[in-house]
Amino acid sequence: MKAAVVVFLGTNCQVETKAALEAYGFETKYVDSNTKNLDEFDCIFLSGGFSYGDYLRSGRIAKFTPLVESLYSYVEKQRGVIAGICNGFQILCEAHLLPGALIENDCLKFVCKNTPLELDFNGTKKKINLPVAHREGKYFYRGDVSEFVFLRYLKNPNGSKDNIAGLYDNKKRIMGLMPHPERAFFNENFGFDGREIFKIIKDELKRG
Amino acid sequence: MIILKSMKNYAAKVIVSLRDDVKDTQGLSVDKMLKRLNIEENANFRTGKFYSFKISAQNLDSAKEKLNFICSEILSNKVVEKYEIIDLKELK
Amino acid sequence: MIILKSMKNYAAKVIVSLRDDVKDTQGLSVDKMLKRLNIEENANFRTGKFYSFKISAQNLDSAKEKLNFICSEILSNKVVEKYEIIDLKELK
Amino acid sequence: MSSSVDENLKKEIEKRLKRTPNELENHLFEALWSEHCGYLHSKKQLKKLNFKGSLLPDENSGGVKIGNHGVFFKVESHNHPCAIEPYQGAATGIGGIIRDILALNARPVALLNSLKFAYPDTKETKHIINGVTKGISDYGNSCGISDIAGEVIFDECYKDLPLVNVMAAGLAPLDKVKLSAFREDLEVVLLGSATGLDGVGGAAFASKKLAKNKNEEKIHVQIGDPFVKKLLIEATLEILDLDGVVSCQDCGAAGLLSSTSEMAYKGKCSFELELDKVHLAQKNIEPWQIMLSETQERMVFALKKEALPEVFKIAQKYELEASCIGRTFKGSNYIIKKDSKILSSTPLDVLCNPYCYDLEPVFESDEIKYLKDKKCELFMDIETAVEKMASSYNLVSRKWFYEQWDYLVGGRSYVAPESTGVGVLKFEEENCFVAFCMDTNPLMCALDPYLGSQNTLLESYRNLVSSGFEPLGFTNCLNFASPKGDDTKYSFVKSIEGLRDCSLKLNTPVVSGNVSFYNEAKDKKIYPSVTVGMCGFLDINKPVIKSGFAMQDEIYLIGKMINKNSNVGGSLYQKELLDFLGGSVDEPDFELEDILKKTIFSLRDKKILKSAVDVSKGGILGTLFRVLCASNIGFVGKLINEENADDKLKLKLLFGEIQTRYIISTQNKKELESYFVENNIPYLYLGKCIGDKIKFDGYEFELAKLREKYLNLLQNALED
Numbered sequence A: 001m002k003a004a005v006v007v008f009l010g011t012n013c014q015v016e017t018k019a020a021l022e023a024y025g026f027e028t029k030y031v032d033s034n035t036k037n038l039d040e041f042d043c044i045f046l047s048g049g050f051s052y053g054d055y056l057r058s059g060r061i062a063k064f065t066p067l068v069e070s071l072y073s074y075v076e077k078q079r080g081v082i083a084g085i086c087n088g089f090q091i092l093c094e095a096h097l098l099p100g101a102l103i104e105n106d107c108l109k110f111v112c113k114n115t116p117l118e119l120d121f122n123g124t125k126k127k128i129n130l131p132v133a134h135r136e137g138k139y140f141y142r143g144d145v146s147e148f149v150f151l152r153y154l155k156n157p158n159g160s161k162d163n164i165a166g167l168y169d170n171k172k173r174i175m176g177l178m179p180h181p182e183r184a185f186f187n188e189n190f191g192f193d194g195r196e197i198f199k200i201i202k203d204e205l206k207r208g
Numbered sequence B, C: 001m002i003i004l005k006s007m008k009n010y011a012a013k014v015i016v017s018l019r020d021d022v023k024d025t026q027g028l029s030v031d032k033m034l035k036r037l038n039i040e041e042n043a044n045f046r047t048g049k050f051y052s053f054k055i056s057a058q059n060l061d062s063a064k065e066k067l068n069f070i071c072s073e074i075l076s077n078k079v080v081e082k083y084e085i086i087d088l089k090e091l092k
Numbered sequence D: 001m002s003s004s005v006d007e008n009l010k011k012e013i014e015k016r017l018k019r020t021p022n023e024l025e026n027h028l029f030e031a032l033w034s035e036h037c038g039y040l041h042s043k044k045q046l047k048k049l050n051f052k053g054s055l056l057p058d059e060n061s062g063g064v065k066i067g068n069h070g071v072f073f074k075v076e077s078h079n080h081p082c083a084i085e086p087y088q089g090a091a092t093g094i095g096g097i098i099r100d101i102l103a104l105n106a107r108p109v110a111l112l113n114s115l116k117f118a119y120p121d122t123k124e125t126k127h128i129i130n131g132v133t134k135g136i137s138d139y140g141n142s143c144g145i146s147d148i149a150g151e152v153i154f155d156e157c158y159k160d161l162p163l164v165n166v167m168a169a170g171l172a173p174l175d176k177v178k179l180s181a182f183r184e185d186l187e188v189v190l191l192g193s194a195t196g197l198d199g200v201g202g203a204a205f206a207s208k209k210l211a212k213n214k215n216e217e218k219i220h221v222q223i224g225d226p227f228v229k230k231l232l233i234e235a236t237l238e239i240l241d242l243d244g245v246v247s248c249q250d251c252g253a254a255g256l257l258s259s260t261s262e263m264a265y266k267g268k269c270s271f272e273l274e275l276d277k278v279h280l281a282q283k284n285i286e287p288w289q290i291m292l293s294e295t296q297e298r299m300v301f302a303l304k305k306e307a308l309p310e311v312f313k314i315a316q317k318y319e320l321e322a323s324c325i326g327r328t329f330k331g332s333n334y335i336i337k338k339d340s341k342i343l344s345s346t347p348l349d350v351l352c353n354p355y356c357y358d359l360e361p362v363f364e365s366d367e368i369k370y371l372k373d374k375k376c377e378l379f380m381d382i383e384t385a386v387e388k389m390a391s392s393y394n395l396v397s398r399k400w401f402y403e404q405w406d407y408l409v410g411g412r413s414y415v416a417p418e419s420t421g422v423g424v425l426k427f428e429e430e431n432c433f434v435a436f437c438m439d440t441n442p443l444m445c446a447l448d449p450y451l452g453s454q455n456t457l458l459e460s461y462r463n464l465v466s467s468g469f470e471p472l473g474f475t476n477c478l479n480f481a482s483p484k485g486d487d488t489k490y491s492f493v494k495s496i497e498g499l500r501d502c503s504l505k506l507n508t509p510v511v512s513g514n515v516s517f518y519n520e521a522k523d524k525k526i527y528p529s530v531t532v533g534m535c536g537f538l539d540i541n542k543p544v545i546k547s548g549f550a551m552q553d554e555i556y557l558i559g560k561m562i563n564k565n566s567n568v569g570g571s572l573y574q575k576e577l578l579d580f581l582g583g584s585v586d587e588p589d590f591e592l593e594d595i596l597k598k599t600i601f602s603l604r605d606k607k608i609l610k611s612a613v614d615v616s617k618g619g620i621l622g623t624l625f626r627v628l629c630a631s632n633i634g635f636v637g638k639l640i641n642e643e644n645a646d647d648k649l650k651l652k653l654l655f656g657e658i659q660t661r662y663i664i665s666t667q668n669k670k671e672l673e674s675y676f677v678e679n680n681i682p683y684l685y686l687g688k689c690i691g692d693k694i695k696f697d698g699y700e701f702e703l704a705k706l707r708e709k710y711l712n713l714l715q716n717a718l719e720d
């Protein structure tokens, strides 16, 4: 399976994300913001960081790149899975590939800490811990997205509506989450629960 | 981009703020502070972002159109934000 | 704080932005993007914050005084920022 | 010439130059012959330090060698800028120290900081603390460099005089390291943000006392752009890997002038700078302003002509501006040209080799003697004392700070903050972990700069040892008041001698550092604040030792034993509980330090050791209290080891700070004690982790109550 790890100017979690994907058996490649065709990849990863400095609003400027253009056609063709972590999630929301938006944390500060979460995938619920690290991670939406939510905070760190930490689009081909699974992957001190997220993605891909 | 001879420059000022159904946490925090400092009981703060910039266009109408595009597509996200043009005038 | 019977309410709108001699890094970055997107060659973007709120005072003059105090002491940092009152009027 | 260069220096310059400097040159000298750039008062003293075993101590940053890699680390002060504009001051401090590491072609991988503030109870101080914290957060997080450790100290001597010392660490394969010296016949390229008026005159500003009115200083504010910094990091690392790129230096204090003149001086060749070539942020900027601008996010490269196209290509890829601003050639002059006219040509050995003052001989003043001779006769009852110490700003959790800083980005961070005394990075390239920490002990340095600076260095050393790391080298930041003052001269010289002697005894060199004088305002100066940042090594197959306790852990003290005759001058409890500063500072026992290190390492290897922590601020009880709160575990035991102790003595035994001690825990009492006996290790059984109370010698405290303060005191103070 082949995964692309997207590197915008200002992205900074690509190394860990790539390492985690490779540990999960993906063949991975970095792609930059000018990439116009993503068809060779089964899975596109938008990793964390501060794309274009997160100026104006997190994820906003990245939206205007050829890469995000090509994400639209990737989705249209139903080619593979797209996953956005942290800044990647913000970009997907700004690009309206996922519903809702991520706005400034209620505490008005950057928050970096390990948080307990409930992972709810295919009907099985599980408690996991993942680190979060963001300033604009409060999820806001209108309408009802509950059936697409797969990750909720058990101790809400940012004021997200309904404790939402991660969700799918309605076809379950695009997923976004604020916590960093790639940071809970290699080291007992931060746990290994991140692997659960990569497993879901792999299962999604197998599902075809 | 080809800049035509007939292009004029316009100065634009815009405010982008959260929609009314989105909690304005920053505003609430200033409210609290003013209350604590005994300055204002209930200031009902709303916050937004202010942008001023120059755009070039052939006439005021097309400047307006361009400005609306910039505001709706680049400076704001309609899911959570709204914008208000507070000034647009030709630069001489 | 004792709120006197004769207090009136005023609506204030304020813009706080970087002083002209202070580099606006966000603005520079947006300039670059607008150029990259072929939207505007040299937009000279400046960014700031917008606040709207209510203040109570006995008359317009003391409202102004209070507003200036809030702007200079709470909403802005005079080392790098300036403020501009764009509106102050009585609320009926 | 401007008033900030004194008359004697002015004469010296004319004598060496054999003419009167012109207007532009006046500005050049004012900057390069400033304390900040020229180290006028410190240069002779710094030579005393022990650099033996360090890697490239004369470069932008020195380091230590691990296998085929260099680990480079350095600390920088941004005290003056933070007093004026805390947010930008802290941000650009981080930006600056990152560049010093980057210039060597080392990827910056970690940040640390040592912050000193007044107590957070006034609006002004809260503004400073919030601004500094957010500045570090917005800048460091956005650049993608994890903030792994540091310290925060509160004392009223830092009122309006905050100290913001930031440290960066980076890694580079030894064969890729680039130096800063020019060579002849190279093109010189300036990469990064367009030069503007920001920060003009910053070097001179940092070389004098703060003016009373902050607004007078506004022209000096430097503005940081972390996004551009991130691009600059990536672009620089690519450029420095190109063939034909010879040398590199950052543009820090005194900007373009300081970097290029130093590079030329080190490279023993002439440099000709063409001002018209420099890419500018604004028109109407004077030649001297271009030279002295401290616009952030700029790097200087010297390279062979053939490499130019590749360099510009990389710049373009990262959307950075670059310009070729001049060239080097055989000679020894620094030449500035504009419109093909020569504006200035000065010999580099005059420009870059400022007059240096002698601080010696120095004397211990009556005031210091008086302090040392003072005896602490004050006391209070133990219950109140414990409650008070448990809610000391200086002892509670730093969570409020570090949760605003990304301590995980980059994939190397190995432990969470406060789980050990150091920040740890995985360094798989050399199959090891490296750890860093920062420490300062202003109270001890105020009483006895010689022992105080030794104890500071040893605190870092013990932080590393208690986590299982072998100390390799250290950096330092010497924060002092004006070097014109006799007390400051004395404490500066003694601090350096303390660091030197301690470093020789530990066989651990200094690799880099920074000096910040003039931390004083009208009627007020800071305590001498010697900040140490240390680096250590651990084999990747060995466990990092944590400080946390678990239920049923048996707790021991090893090392020096405190008694009624111990010297506890400079202990936190005297200052915080009794408002007392005086008495003699305890001396370290170097032989025992080494024995304790070996003990901890071998107990770890025998798997007898569960946790270890050095005993520092707050003494035995202060240290226990912090670990118990962090671990959320109760304790029952005996801490007072003298018969019939009164409250005064009890305070000393519980909270007194002496050197060369650790608290360790085990689940294997028998083996541990027999190891101690066999190896003749001084130890004391303190008690056991059990229940939800802290109980000792007839006293009893609810853990939950103390812990609430421990976790939330700072947040409550700072967010209110």
Ligand SMILES: Nc1ncnc2c1ncn2[C@@H]1O[C@H](COP(=O)(O)OP(=O)(O)O)[C@@H](O)[C@H]1O
Binding pocket: D036, D037, D046, D049, D057, D058, D059, D060, D061, D062, D074, D076, D100, D252, D253, D476, D477, D478, D510, D511, D512, D513, D514, D515
């Ligand atoms: N206290 C100190 N201990 C050891 N080295 C020091 C100390 N202060 C300065 N240095 C060294 O002097 C050199 C010049 O420092 P500095 O002017 O601060 O560099 P930069 O301008 O690159 O920040 C560096 O190599 C630095 O490590």
Ligand SMILES: [Mg+2]
Binding pocket: D060, D099, D100, D249, D250, D252
């Ligand atoms: Mg340097």
